[in-house]
């Protein structure tokens with residue numbers, strides 16, 4: 288269980304996260320919704336332990352998050368990889384980092400789940416499609432079976448069809464593997480379809496958190512309502528979720 292407790296982070300002299308509280312249980316997906324500059328990437332970096340908070344803490348089962356317990360899927364798939372290494376080398380890097388042996392059976396199963404032809408792993412990141420590169424990014428995050436995976440706008444570099452397909456593959460793998468997923472996104476359609484719970488982040492503060500159906504049926508904060516209304520009017524949400 289991930290708990291983020293009264294997390295406050297300052298960057299460049301400004302408080303960019305203030306008293307953020309979140310919880311996320313294994314097997315569940317929490318979507319953190321927020322617009323550009325809300326502090327989503329700062330939250331991800333803080334959970335990963337890359338930024339030191341001024342105040343508050345990130346815990347996993349009541350203790351500091353162990354090294355290797357969290358993996359990250361970044362927004363830009365190609366930028367996430369060393370351009371000079373084959374995808375296979377990069378994908379297996381988390382195993383090397385943790386001194387774990389290769390597991391060809393697991394690798395083959397994950398490749399199937401992500402519809403990645405095994406031979407695509409022998410190419411360089413620039414030699415596969417963006418969609419394949421992003422799925423290789425998911426593969427790298429999953430390979431060492433971390434209990435927590437953070438996704439920073441994981442689908443925004445992909446076209447709409449590929450987004451839907453990739454999101455379904457990730458959800459299916461989550462059902463099999465049971466990891467907790469924290470997804471920061473401004474994509475309400477994705478959140479409505481794939482998250483169990485929603486947290487709304489605005490200007491570094493959590494405006495509300497709720498189970499997904501509850502949030503979309505009746506957002507409690509004025510900002511949450513405006514996000515849902517904007518998404519409905521853009522056609523990004525099904526009518527059943529219109530508030």
Ligand SMILES: Nc1ncnc2c1ncn2[C@@H]1O[C@H](COP(=O)(O)OP(=O)(O)OP(=O)(O)O)[C@@H](O)[C@H]1O
Nearest residue numbers: 298299300303321322323324325326327328329330
């Ligand atoms: N290294 C930094 N130094 C100073 N300020 C920063 C730094 N990184 C981010 N910020 C500021 O912190 C705030 C939150 O940034 P952050 O990148 O976490 O937001 P975000 O919600 O992820 O936005 P986006 O969706 O555009 O990536 C912004 O106002 C940003 O300008």
